Amino acid sequence: MPIFNYQAIDQGGRSLSGTMPAQDESNLEQRLKEAGLWLTEATLHSPKGAARAPKTGPRGFKLSGRRGRREMIDFCTLMTFQLRSGISVVKALDVAAQDCKSPGFKGVLTDLQRQIESGLQLHEALAKYPKVFSSHFLSIVKAGEATGNQPEAFDDLRQYLE
Secondary structure (H helix, E strand, O other), X not given: OOEEEXXXXXXXXXXXXXXXXXXXXXXXXXXXXXXXXXXXXXEEXXXXXXXXXXXXXXXXXXXXXXXXXXXXXXXXXXXXXXXXXXXXXXXXXXXXXXXXXXHHHHHHHHHHHHHHHOOOOHHHHHOOOOOOOOHHHHHHHHHHHHHOOHHHHHHXXXXXHO
């Protein structure tokens, strides 16, 4: 399935960009409309960019020790505040990746963003990194998604990790 780069506008009038697989441009527009976005521009994703992106992501990466714990606490704190302010999960992961100090964890966050743009739910994408996100972490995020309380789920995780 082709992958498109797109520019869209959300219900608040903010401009967003991303990538998403779709059969064609009209299918892309329909999928974005279902997500509450209006398509303003779409281009076919260049093969050059796809060749540089890792297909499986940094799956072998593992956060460990005090620095890894601090990175995870910072991630949960950032996600809590962003999601509370109404920022989408994809954009929140983008900001978290830009703010990340660990190159390995930054790669994980970038891959998570790509997977969610491809249609996975957050807990499904997190499950692909069992060395980074524990089953407890996954369960809390999944419960947050199911109840619509993702910010509170990340806040609970932050408190647990602290």
